[in-house]
Amino acid sequence: MLIVTKKFIFSVGEVWFDENPEELSNVDVVHYRQLLHPIKGGQSDEFYTRLIDLTKSHDELWECISSNDRYKIRRAEQKDHIIYEYWEKIDSDTLNDFSDFYDSFASQKGLTKINRAQLQNRADAGVIDISRVKLKDGESLVWHVYYRTKNRVRLLHSASLKKNDDTSYQSILGRANRYHHWQDIVRFKNLGISTYDFGGWYIGNTDREKLGINQFKEKFGGEVVKNFNCVYGITLKGKLYLHLLNVYMRLSQLSLLRKPYFLSHTQTQEKIEAPASSEVEFSIPEAQRE
Structure with missing residues (x-):
């Protein structure tokens, strides 16, 4: 493409x-x-970047996840009453909803806003996949945007909003993020896609935030590769x-x-x-x- x-x-x-x-x-x-x-x-x-082999069985993929994270995924599914949804055919309303949410996330994190023209161009080419986890009342918790081909999906964007004064919300958000990744992994496996790409791996040792991101990804298994x-x-x-x-x-x-x-x-x-x-x-x- x-x-x-x-x-x-x-x-x-x-x-x-x-x-x-x-x-x-x-x-x-x-x-x-x-x-x-x-x-x-x-x-x-x-x-x-870090890749997960989706040709493994469902049980093998599940066992690759750390026991603590498996617990949080189960709790998110059984007790947090959150909803997972996805879009494989992307319309302008979905792109705008995600982009508005991402821009709020970027402002909170001090990042650059989403490149809407580039995202639209990729969506028009049919290579964008979007998923979201939300609360029962419709409030968005996490959005994921992937570049998707026949054999590989690559996470392009992940966004969520913090509420520093609400520890309960933060706990739900942390579990929702893990649940979200697991649901994406299972969905892509069921579609016959062979590789899940986390979209990057920090090879340095000084940036604590990026090292923390590495630790999160590592808990899902997979291996680090050089591209x-x-x-x-x-x-x-x-x-x-x-x-x-x-x-x-x-x-x-x-x-x-x-x-x-x-x-x-x-x-x-x-x-x-x-x-x-x-x-x-x-x-x-x-x-x-x-």
């Missing part, structure tokens, strides 16, 4: 995993996400794009230049942060680690 967007004067393609699009003549540059190997002649950064994010210029304009990107990256290290408007937040974050942080395009709130 090749997803094409226009950025300033450049036509930019997006390809995930090791898919091989048949036609690249209509793009200047291609962003390859999470390849097994770097592309010769392109610019590549290492990207680590590569690559950018490859096809046309002369594409090579110019890469040159400008390189200039920006060098200057940005000195905080001398603001982000040029032909680069999306996701692209600049991947180039700047991927070597040091694998939490690109994806954040898990603290409640998931409680």
